[in-house]
Amino acid sequence: MGGPKVSVDVPDGEIARVVIGDDVFEVNDAVLVKAPGVRERYVGRIVSVTVDKGAVKARICWYYRPQEAAGGRKRFHGVKELFASDHFDWVSVNTLDAKCEVHALKDYVKLDAVTEYDFYSRFMYKSSEGKFKPEKVPVFCACAEPYNPDRFMVHCEKCHDWFHPQCVGETHASVSKVKEWTCSMCRAGKSPMM
Ligand SMILES: [Zn+2]
Numbered sequence: 001m002g003g004p005k006v007s008v009d010v011p012d013g014e015i016a017r018v019v020i021g022d023d024v025f026e027v028n029d030a031v032l033v034k035a036p037g038v039r040e041r042y043v044g045r046i047v048s049v050t051v052d053k054g055a056v057k058a059r060i061c062w063y064y065r066p067q068e069a070a071g072g073r074k075r076f077h078g079v080k081e082l083f084a085s086d087h088f089d090w091v092s093v094n095t096l097d098a099k100c101e102v103h104a105l106k107d108y109v110k111l112d113a114v115t116e117y118d119f120y121s122r123f124m125y126k127s128s129e130g131k132f133k134p135e136k137v138p139v140f141c142a143c144a145e146p147y148n149p150d151r152f153m154v155h156c157e158k159c160h161d162w163f164h165p166q167c168v169g170e171t172h173a174s175v176s177k178v179k180e181w182t183c184s185m186c187r188a189g190k191s192p193m194m
């Protein structure tokens, strides 16, 4: 493998961090991992770093992209969504490309700017069983889907549900014109059971 040489001047065993070029990778860091023939780098978290006969290896707990997990990518999955998983591998630290951040969804939505190094995770994916935790999350709108931070939603001042404008026959522009928007159910006096 090419890439920068990782200098190791320590005896075999666990180490807390490894320096590669200008980057310091530490246990618990989220990282982008290069893989041959894969355009999109993998995302994982460093669980441990070990020196084994001079070679430095990192144990990685992988994050899955929705299209890599059972069921595939759904409409409610955001482009920066990842699933924490129970899938671990040892990789050479030469494959560690850059550090990144995997936020909780509630923190991700508060970011002023989302860079290529920002992701979020709200589900834990048990890769061996193809199952997710939690199994149920709150749903919104007439479509009854979980929140997708990439899709604009409008808040109903009466029932306090959130709606995608296009799910209730409106547009981003039409709901933005209204100061205190209410959904068609509330306007018809039939507030949905909350
Ligand atoms: Zn909807």
Ligand SMILES: [Zn+2]
Pocket: 156, 157, 158, 159, 160, 161, 182, 183, 184, 185, 186
């Ligand atoms: Zn309403």
